[in-house]
Amino acid sequence: xxxxxxxxSLNRIRENGSRIKKAIVLQNERGNGLGAxxxxxxxxxxxxxxxAIHIMASSEEAINQAAVFIRRWFKVQKQEPIPVWEKAIxxxxxxxxxxxxTPESPALCSGGQNEDGYVLxxxxxMNKEVSGANAFSSGKDxxxxxxxxxxxxxxxxFMLDHxxxxxxxxxxxxxxxTPGWWGGAHPFNALDWxxxxxxxxxxxxxxxxxxxxxxxxxxxxxxxxxxxxxxDLLVRRHGLGILEAAAALAxxxxxxxxRLEDSERQEQLRLLRIIYEPAMLNGPFAVLAAFSxxxxxxxxxxxxxxxxxxxxxxxxxxxxxxxxxYEMREDLQQxxxxxxxxxxxxxxxxxxxxxxxxxx
Amino acid sequence: xxxxxxxxxxxxxxxxxxxxMVRACLAQGERHIVLRHVRGQRYLGxxxxxxxxxxxxxxxxxxxxxxxxxxxxxxxxxxxQNAIANTMDSGTVAVxxxxxxxxxxxxxxxxxxxxxxxGYRVGIHMKEYRELKPGVVVGGTAxxxxxxxxxxGTMVILNRYNEQESVCGQADKTLATxxxxxxxxxFNYDVPGFLPGIGARLLPPDKADTERVRSLVEEYCHYFGxxxxxxxxxxxxxxxxxxxRPFHKFYCSAYPVHAGLS
Numbered sequence: 304x305x306x307x308x309x310x311x312s313l314n315r316i317r318e319n320g321s322r323i324k325k326a327i328v329l330q331n332e333r334g335n336g337l338g339a340x341x342x343x344x345x346x347x348x349x350x351x352x353x354x355a356i357h358i359m360a361s362s363e364e365a366i367n368q369a370a371v372f373i374r375r376w377f378k379v380q381k382q383e384p385i386p387v388w389e390k391a392i393x394x395x396x397x398x399x400x401x402x403x404x405t406p407e408s409p410a411l412c413s414g415g416q417n418e419d420g421y422v423l424x425x426x427x428x429m430n431k432e433v434s435g436a437n438a439f440s441s442g443k444d445x446x447x448x449x450x451x452x453x454x455x456x457x458x459x460x461f462m463l464d465h466x467x468x469x470x471x472x473x474x475x476x477x478x479x480x481t482p483g484w485w486g487g488a489h490p491f492n493a494l495d496w497x498x499x500x501x502x503x504x505x506x507x508x509x510x511x512x513x514x515x516x517x518x519x520x521x522x523x524x525x526x527x528x529x530x531x532x533x534x535d536l537l538v539r540r541h542g543l544g545i546l547e548a549a550a551a552l553a554x555x556x557x558x559x560x561x562r563l564e565d566s567e568r569q570e571q572l573r574l575l576r577i578i579y580e581p582a583m584l585n586g587p588f589a590v591l592a593a594f595s596x597x598x599x600x601x602x603x604x605x606x607x608x609x610x611x612x613x614x615x616x617x618x619x620x621x622x623x624x625x626x627x628x629y630e631m632r633e634d635l636q637q638x639x640x641x642x643x644x645x646x647x648x649x650x651x652x653x654x655x656x657x658x659x660x661x662x663x
Numbered sequence: 664x665x666x667x668x669x670x671x672x673x674x675x676x677x678x679x680x681x682x683x684m685v686r687a688c689l690a691q692g693e694r695h696i697v698l699r700h701v702r703g704q705r706y707l708g709x710x711x712x713x714x715x716x717x718x719x720x721x722x723x724x725x726x727x728x729x730x731x732x733x734x735x736x737x738x739x740x741x742x743x744q745n746a747i748a749n750t751m752d753s754g755t756v757a758v759x760x761x762x763x764x765x766x767x768x769x770x771x772x773x774x775x776x777x778x779x780x781x782g783y784r785v786g787i788h789m790k791e792y793r794e795l796k797p798g799v800v801v802g803g804t805a806x807x808x809x810x811x812x813x814x815x816g817t818m819v820i821l822n823r824y825n826e827q828e829s830v831c832g833q834a835d836k837t838l839a840t841x842x843x844x845x846x847x848x849x850f851n852y853d854v855p856g857f858l859p860g861i862g863a864r865l866l867p868p869d870k871a872d873t874e875r876v877r878s879l880v881e882e883y884c885h886y887f888g889x890x891x892x893x894x895x896x897x898x899x900x901x902x903x904x905x906x907x908r909p910f911h912k913f914y915c916s917a918y919p920v921h922a923g924l925s
Contacts, residue, residue, distance in 0.1 A: 329703050332678070332725075558835040562857065604834070606783040606806065609745060609764060624744055625763070626703030626723040638742060638761065640782055643807060643834070 305489070305501040306333030306454075306475035307610070309591045309621040310631050311598040313652050317345055320463035320471060325630040326622055327454040327473035333501075333623060337483025338476030339457040340449025342490040342497035342593055343468035347444050351655070353380055353402040354422050354494075357440035357447060359485055360397045365435035369399070372433050376425045377403035385448075391459035392452050396485050400446070419494050419539060427520040437486045437522075442495035442595070444655070449474075449488035457488075469651075472593050474499035481525040491523070491531040495595040498534065500527040501623055502608045505586030513581035530590055533582050538594070547571075549601050549646035551579035553588075556604065591621050597650035604644030611640050612647050619649035668695035668719075678704035678725060689713055697721065703744070706730055708737050714754070729756045732773070738886070745782070748775045753795070757886040761803070770797040770816065776883045777801050783832075784808045789845055791815025800883040807832035810839040810847045810902070811860070819879055821894060822850045832858060839863035839902050841909050847902040848876050854900055862909025868901045 308326035312318070320341060327339070347355050356373065360366040373379060385398035405418045426438045440447035445468070448461040454475045474489035480503060481487060490497040504510065504526035511521045511529055517540075519532040530552070537548040554560075554576045563569040576583070587607030591600050600610050600621050611625040613635045620631045625638050641647045669688050673681050681704045688696050694715050698707070701722035708718055709727060714734035721740045728744070729737055733752035742760035746768060753773040764782035767775050772795035780803030787808065789797055797816035802823045809831050810818055822830050830852040832838050839847055840860025854865060868876070877895055884891040 332705060556834055558857065559833075605808075606764065609782075624703055624725065625742055626725060626744065629702060629723065640761070640763070642829070643783065 304333050305477050305499075305623075306330030306627075307499050307501050307589060307591050307621065307623045308473040308627055308631070309471065309499075309593065309598055309600075311470035311593070311619050311649050311651075313597075313617040313619065313649060315345060315469040315651055315653070315655070317467035317469050319465070319467050320458060322631045323471035323473045324454070324458045324463070326620075326627040327475050328458075329627045329630050330475055330622070330624055331453060331455070334453065334475035334477045335483075336453045336456075337451055337478050338449070338474075338488035339452055339454040340447060340474050340476075340488045340490055340499070341458065341461070341463055342440075342445065342447045342472035342492065342499070343463070343466055343470070344442075344445040344495075344593060344595070345469040345655075346446055346466045347402070350381070350402045351444035353404060354441055354443055355446055356401040356403060356426070356438055357385060358399045358401070359437050359439055359450075360399070361435040363397060365433065366397050366399050368433045369429060369436035369438075370401075372429050373401050373403060373425075376406070377401070378406060379403050386462060386465075387460050388462050389460075391456050392450065395450060395460070423494055423535065424518065427518070430522050431520050439486060440492045440497075442492065442497070445495060445497070445593075445595075447490050447492045447497055449490065450485045451483055451488065470593055470598055472497055472499050472591060472598070478525075479503065484524070486523050487525045489527060490593075491528040493519075493531045493535040494539065496531050496534045496538075496592065497594070498527070498531045498590055498592045500530055500588060500590050502588035502590075502603070503586050504529060504584055504588060506584055509581050510584065530584065530588075530592070533584075534592060534594070537579070537582065545596075545599055545648055546646060547575060549599070551575045551582055552584045553601055553604055553644045553646075554583060555644060589623065595655060597648065599646050599648040600641060601646045602641060602643055606643035609640075610647075611638055613638050614649070617652070619647075621647075668697050669693045670697045670699060672700055673698045673702070673704060673722070674700035676704065678706060682706055682709070685711075685718070689716065695719075701741075708732050708735060708756075711735050729754070732756075743777065747777075748773070748797075748799075751775070751797070759887065762801070764806070767797065767799050767818075770799070771795055772797050774879075774882065775799045776886050777803075778887050779803045781805050784811065786810045786813055786816070786818045786847075789813050789816040789818065791845065798879045798882075800879055802883070802887070804830045805832065807834045807837040808840065809837075810842055810845070811837070812841040812843075813839060813845040813847070814843055815845040817845065817875060817879060818847045819876055819883075820847070820849045820852075821880065821883070822852055823889075823894065825851050825897075827852065830854075836860040842902070842904045843907050843909055844904060846872070848872070848899045849902070850894070850899045851897040852900070854902075859902065862905050863902050864905040866901045866903060868899055872901055 507526040589608035703725040705725035709730040716735035743758040745763035761779040762777040762781040783806035
């Protein structure tokens with residue numbers, strides 16, 4: 304029974320984490336202190352065109368090896384420790400962040416893929432090869448901050464009062480089938496994709512085999528990470544829209560598809576389900592996903608996990624429990640509980656200055 | 664002598680402490696308690712048995728409101744969350760807003776009135792025993808798995824805004840799947856043939872049904888200040904079990920009793 308909260312300013316107005324903190328701390332009972340995390344977009348002005356790579360490592364030695372690895376494959380513009388407040392959590396890994404560019408020399412890029420593909424490939428390679436180090440955030444102008452602790456602990460530990468972003472994700476973890484460790488906390492990230500998840504992915508085995516055949520490396524000992532990689536695969540690499548990707552991951556029942564009167568839509572859903580059968584997520588889930596174009600929620604098609612949302616004055620708010628929505632805004636006029644399997648998409652009005660267009 | 668009500672400010676108070684405060688007031692003989700600024704605190708009213716207690720909740724109470732409650736009346740001035748009236752025995756809960764998922768789960772008696780719509784899995788395993796018959800009235804619409812494995816009681820989906828889509832779920836064979844006792848009434852909606860689940864049968868209501876529903880709807884309207892007459896003049900359909908053992912044939916073929924094991 305994890306807890307989820309999210310907020311997004313559709314006009315990209317930045318704010319610090321105090322509102323999202325209230326919303327996730329209110330849902331403290333949904334976790335057990337073994338994992339919490341935040342994802343925030345728009346936090347690195349001045350570096351928005353650089354990939355911000357966050358590394359956690361079990362030793363300084365591992366940090367150094369990660370730095371060697373990153374310097375081998377990237378042009379590093381800046382390297383610094385991620386500031387932490389140790390009084391919040393005394394026993395913690397080492398954190399370091401790198402602002403990097405991909406090399407200009409095309410010879411370094413394998414298979415002629417684009418910059419994003421190059422970055423993700425190297426992150427996967429690092430997580431595989433550099434023992435004790437883990438790149439857990441790799442997007443531009445965004446960052447994931449997560450670890451073992453309550454939502455309040457993790458917020459204070461990373462001092463998120465000092466960051467300002469225009470969309471925030473938060474998660475409170477109640478680990479069930481997998482260990483509660485720093486890398487297993489949510490959000491899970493792949494480039495600009497971050498996801499938080501409440502539930503369990505029973506189809507993890509087939510999803511993982513499918514992803515690994517496509518070059519993804521599932522190393523975090525938890526089912527939820529496949530969701531981030533699946534969105535990266537379906538939207539960035541295959542070019543699907545958000546609604547198409549959502550229909551592939553949480554397809555309607557066959558019976559519902561058969562009954563549709565719109566034959567074009569029917570055929571589209573059939574094709575998505577057939578093509579993306581190994582990408583389909585089975586099991587109970589409520590997911591909140593953020594990316595460079597906005598934020599959206601998705602639940603399983605039997606609605607086995609809760610999700611509520613509200614939109615007001617160019618802001619959209621999401622939370623597992625509707626009381627938490629009011630923590631982000633007191634005077635909400637209308638609360639919506641999305642139907643089973645129905646994605647709720649909130650896109651920024653304008654693309655980021657450096658951003659690429661994404662369609663719903 | 665009329666008692667004054669006790670007002671407790673729940674702002675920022677942990678749910679355990681808030682429930683302790685309510686129980687302490689009860690022990691002192693208070694019978695009208697108002698909780699202000701409630702936000703997500705769980706288990707309010709859980710296990711309380713004082714039949715003359717009126718608990719007013721201002722704000723949004725958390726999960727499991729009135730869990731195993733036996734007697735009190737709870738009025739919520741705000742929306743409700745999930746699992747309201749879970750295994751409730753008796754008493755009344757009225758929510759001036761919407762309700763979440765899994766309401767009235769295993770409810771055994773009393774009344775639950777939700778002014779607006781509710782989520783998925785409402786009334787699963789509701790049951791009855793002799794004079795204990797739970798009643799649920801939902802003002803708006805409900806999601807899939809309404810009354811799944813229902814074993815007693817009466818549930819009314821009032822459909823106040825006369826929606827014509829997804830009034831009692833939208834996925835195939837989820838409505839009242841496995842119902843083996845109890846009854847569900849849906850107002851002003853032509854229930855599509857694909858919705859009812861195994862063991863559910865649709866019938867027009869008879870006179871006794873109409874009277875029972877009228878009494879429940881009037882009680883609902885009393886809490887929210889609506890006029891019951893225009894609501895009750897609309898058509899309704901009754902959903903009851905086709906038999907008392909809905910899965911009798913379903914399991915027989917799959918797991919023959921005489922498999923040579925005994």
